Amino acid sequence: MQLNASTRRASAIKAGSRRVQVKVSARFSNWREQAERSAPSTSSYGSSSKSSSGVEPKKILMMGGTRFIGLYLARDLIAQGHDVTLFTRGKKKVAYEIPEDTPSSFAEYSRKIKHIQGDRMDFPEVERKLAREGFQVVYDINGREAVEVEPVLKGTKSTLEQYIYCSSAGVYLKNDMMPHREEDAVDPKSRHKGKLDTEELLRKSGVNFTSIRPVYIYGPLNYNPVEEWFFHRLKAGRPIPVPGSGQQVTQLGHVKDLSTAFVKVLGNKKAARQVYNISGERFVTFDGIAKACAKAMGVPEPELIHYNAKEFDFGKDKAFPMRDQHFFASVDKAMADLDWTPEFGLVDGLRDSYKKDFGRGTFRKEPNFKCDDMIIEAKKGSSFSAPKAAAASAPISRSSWR
Amino acid sequence: MQSSMRARVAGGARRAVGPASRRLTVSVMNSNVLIANTKGGGHAFIGLYLAKELLKKGHKVTILNDGDADKLTKKNPYAKYHELERQGVTIAWGDPAKPSTYPRGNFDVVYDNNGKDLASCQPLIDHFKHKVDHYVFVSSAGAYKADPIEPMHVEGDARKSTAGHVEVEAYLEKARMPYTVFQPLYIYGPNTAKDCEQWFVDRIIRDRPVLLPAPGIQLTSLTHVEDVASMLATVPGNRAAIGQMYNVCSDRCITFTGIAKAIGKALGKDPEIILYSPEKVGTGKSGKAEGFPFRTVHFFASADKAKRELGWKPKHDFQKDVQGLVNDYKANGRDKKEVDFSIDDKILAALGKSVPKSSSSSSSSSSFSRVSSSSSAAKAEELPRSRSSFSPRRDLKIKRTVLPPNWRDSLDEAEPASAKPASGRSATTGRSSSVPKDWRSAL
Numbered sequence: 001m002q003l004n005a006s007t008r009r010a011s012a013i014k015a016g017s018r019r020v021q022v023k024v025s026a027r028f029s030n031w032r033e034q035a036e037r038s039a040p041s042t043s044s045y046g047s048s049s050k051s052s053s054g055v056e057p058k059k060i061l062m063m064g065g066t067r068f069i070g071l072y073l074a075r076d077l078i079a080q081g082h083d084v085t086l087f088t089r090g091k092k093k094v095a096y097e098i099p100e101d102t103p104s105s106f107a108e109y110s111r112k113i114k115h116i117q118g119d120r121m122d123f124p125e126v127e128r129k130l131a132r133e134g135f136q137v138v139y140d141i142n143g144r145e146a147v148e149v150e151p152v153l154k155g156t157k158s159t160l161e162q163y164i165y166c167s168s169a170g171v172y173l174k175n176d177m178m179p180h181r182e183e184d185a186v187d188p189k190s191r192h193k194g195k196l197d198t199e200e201l202l203r204k205s206g207v208n209f210t211s212i213r214p215v216y217i218y219g220p221l222n223y224n225p226v227e228e229w230f231f232h233r234l235k236a237g238r239p240i241p242v243p244g245s246g247q248q249v250t251q252l253g254h255v256k257d258l259s260t261a262f263v264k265v266l267g268n269k270k271a272a273r274q275v276y277n278i279s280g281e282r283f284v285t286f287d288g289i290a291k292a293c294a295k296a297m298g299v300p301e302p303e304l305i306h307y308n309a310k311e312f313d314f315g316k317d318k319a320f321p322m323r324d325q326h327f328f329a330s331v332d333k334a335m336a337d338l339d340w341t342p343e344f345g346l347v348d349g350l351r352d353s354y355k356k357d358f359g360r361g362t363f364r365k366e367p368n369f370k371c372d373d374m375i376i377e378a379k380k381g382s383s384f385s386a387p388k389a390a391a392a393s394a395p396i397s398r399s400s401w402r
Numbered sequence: 403m404q405s406s407m408r409a410r411v412a413g414g415a416r417r418a419v420g421p422a423s424r425r426l427t428v429s430v431m432n433s434n435v436l437i438a439n440t441k442g443g444g445h446a447f448i449g450l451y452l453a454k455e456l457l458k459k460g461h462k463v464t465i466l467n468d469g470d471a472d473k474l475t476k477k478n479p480y481a482k483y484h485e486l487e488r489q490g491v492t493i494a495w496g497d498p499a500k501p502s503t504y505p506r507g508n509f510d511v512v513y514d515n516n517g518k519d520l521a522s523c524q525p526l527i528d529h530f531k532h533k534v535d536h537y538v539f540v541s542s543a544g545a546y547k548a549d550p551i552e553p554m555h556v557e558g559d560a561r562k563s564t565a566g567h568v569e570v571e572a573y574l575e576k577a578r579m580p581y582t583v584f585q586p587l588y589i590y591g592p593n594t595a596k597d598c599e600q601w602f603v604d605r606i607i608r609d610r611p612v613l614l615p616a617p618g619i620q621l622t623s624l625t626h627v628e629d630v631a632s633m634l635a636t637v638p639g640n641r642a643a644i645g646q647m648y649n650v651c652s653d654r655c656i657t658f659t660g661i662a663k664a665i666g667k668a669l670g671k672d673p674e675i676i677l678y679s680p681e682k683v684g685t686g687k688s689g690k691a692e693g694f695p696f697r698t699v700h701f702f703a704s705a706d707k708a709k710r711e712l713g714w715k716p717k718h719d720f721q722k723d724v725q726g727l728v729n730d731y732k733a734n735g736r737d738k739k740e741v742d743f744s745i746d747d748k749i750l751a752a753l754g755k756s757v758p759k760s761s762s763s764s765s766s767s768s769s770f771s772r773v774s775s776s777s778s779a780a781k782a783e784e785l786p787r788s789r790s791s792f793s794p795r796r797d798l799k800i801k802r803t804v805l806p807p808n809w810r811d812s813l814d815e816a817e818p819a820s821a822k823p824a825s826g827r828s829a830t831t832g833r834s835s836s837v838p839k840d841w842r843s844a845l
Contacts, residue, residue: 175660176656176657176659176660176661176663176664176721177654177655177656177660177719177720177721178621178654178655178656178657179654179655181653181654244617244619245616245617245619247617247619247620247700248619249553249621249700282552282554282556283552283553283554284551284552285550285551285552285553285700287550287551288550288551288552288553291550291551292551326619326621326657330653332653332706332709335706336710346551346552
């Protein structure tokens with residue numbers, strides 16, 4: 001803040017008389033962090049484009065924040081100078097290092113991040129713990145049902161300025177005309193009905209809310225096996241089974257772009273009571289994702305096996321990580337209103353995810369090739385010998401990958 | 403004249419006429435626009451609608467149409483040109499490749515809605531090289547290279563280097579013309595010269611199966627011609643568009659099955675959709691399927707750039723328009739016309755499915771009528787002789803089908819409703835009265 005004043009003064013002097021040599025003052029104790037933040041640095045939290053929002057610092061409550069989206073969002077918000085508190089059960093450490101961090105950025109983050117321990121499903125507890133905290137903005141990242149939102153609204157009633165909710169593009173009703181746009185019909189029977197109900201509640205409550213509907217999110221530390229599912233198979237040299245024709249069109253959005261969009265909503269008058277689709281700018285076919293993941297990993301294009309999902313009974317196992325239908329949404333509205341542009345293209349984003357997560361040997365779910373083997377066997381018969389076919393249905397041990 | 407001079411001086415700036423109360427500030431400056439229009443195909447009616455749109459904006463419009471006036475004005479869209487003439491549009495008939503046929507005038511803006519390659523475009527470009535404020539080339543999004551990973555076409559994406567349109571674009575760039583290139587996809591609407599959704603209506607309204615190249619979920623952009631015209635009409639006076647390329651399409655695309663379902667809904671029918679592989683039945687490959695109106699791969703584009711830079715917005719929505727399109731189809735009597743389903747039958751036979759007794763909604767009289775669609779008749783020549791699945795008449799290599807599609811009805815009254823599978827030669831048991839003995843003389 002102080003540095004801004006000095007640069008303003010400096011530029012004023014400069015405008016007045018060109019002979020005066022202007023030196024930016026180095027007096028302030030936090031100038032190193034400021035410089036770090038404004039210079040393009042190794043940590044992505046230092047990029048100048050993020051620290052120039054011009055929004056005054058707010059007291060922010062984040063419901064969640066220790067799993068995926070919130071990890072990046074909380075860091076972005078703190079880098080912007082906001083006061084951020086995470087509300088979690090405390091099962092995971094409030095601040096732990098992620099691949100994006102540099103030692104100094106993480107040190108600052110862990111110093112500044114605050115925490116309220118509690119179970120958001122215990123509604124009276126939530127209301128009690130939030131009362132008198134004075135939160136101005138709420139980022140509700142992990143809310144599922146409408147009832148979960150009420151106590152948060154009540155607890156922050158006197159000071160709340162903006163409620164920003166992480167919904168899902170899964171609420172859209174399936175349609176032959178694509179892409180999904182924010183004004184499209186929603187599906188009251190969808191698996192994400194809770195998100196719809198929450199949006200409805202926020203609308204009715206009269207609060208200044210914004211709802212963000214991401215499509216498929218990916219990036220380092222993704223707990224949903226989207227890119228991970230492909231990476232496992234590519235690494236194992238296995239063919240990739242794709243349902244149907246592989247021509248289904250969908251969309252992936254990098255978690256960092258999503259986080260940037262969330263930050264841009266803050267204090268944005270255009271976003272009041274609006275819904276925004278957030279994801280990558282381009283759409284991709286199922287076959288395309290497999291190929292893009294291979295490119296990101298630097299391995300040759302995989303063999304794709306197309307199958308009719310109706311001919312199989314996979315039981316409870318998921319044979320493919322995505323819904324078998326066209327599923328993509330237009331992000332024009334967000335790009336226009338929020339002045340937001342996704343930075344990651346598909347292959348670049350997958351490369352980022354691979355470099356910082358899977359490529360380092362970390363992943364969330366052990367691979368399960370049971371469904372793959374059923375499909376391969378049906379399609380190719382016993383003559384096909386999949387790599388490591390001996391251990392067909394057992395999950396591959398980690399040592400066998402290296 | 404004066405207005406066009408002033409327009410040139412002002413660098414082509416235009417302002418629409420304000421309301422009467424602001425008479426003092428009004429100065430109507432309109433452009434003198436020349437549209438070189440093509441003689442057929444999917445782009446043919448762009449000229450008609452663009453002229454209307456430009457007139458609305460107060461510009462002076464001249465159309466130079468390629469082709470023979472007498473022949474073309476018998477059909478749409480050219481048949482509607484007299485409406486334009488009544489509104490003050492000058493219609494000239496000539497040849498865009500021959501500058502001597504160009505209409506006289508000092509044109510501010512030229513639209514080339516005719517040429518598809520350098521040979522056909524160059525004369526027009528060279529003639530107007532230093533004479534216009536703005537040169538618009540109506541190209542095609544078909545010039546994009548198909549990308550199987552990220553199918554949506556965005557301006558700047560790779561183009562097919564061999565495409566004729568691409569040559570023209572390069573020439574415009576090299577000649578440093580003040581150009582704008584528009585790339586439309588499939589266009590629908592009244593008065594078109596080329597069928598779009600009508601292919602689906604032909605089949606659904608006659609209760610025939612709709613044969614779609616598998617998987618049927620391919621996405622395609624269908625844009626209403628009025629939206630195309632309104633985007634093209636934003637050019638006069640818009641210097642920001644110079645040197646730019648824009649996709650011309652609705653901001654929504656639709657699947658093949660979606661088109662069939664929407665039309666079925668508008669007709670109150672449940673279409674029977676059969677998916678087939680053009681490669682396997684031998685009717686096509688690499689993006690094309692014989693007899694199918696669209697490319698068989700995803701073919702849709704982003705309209706963002708036009709929305710952002712030209713302030714354009716599509717007003718139409720195919721699902722909302724479809725009822726009107728179906729009504730137009732019926733109002734034009736197309737439901738009574740004969741349609742050549744020979745390719746459909748060929749495909750059905752190859753799939754081992756029964757070829758339906760085509761039920762045109764009008765009871766076809768016993769007299770012959772030449773089948774209206776000529777394109778598939780030409781293709782009938784290419785049918786390999788070995789295919790015994792065709793009707794016996796085809797083996798005789800008749801060049802044009804002269805039998806009514808329901809000729810089988812007349813063969814044998816006792817024949818069961820489900821037609822015998824056509825794999826073997828079905829015995830044609832004698833003639834019946836609806837097939838006159840001298841049918842060969844009608845050839």
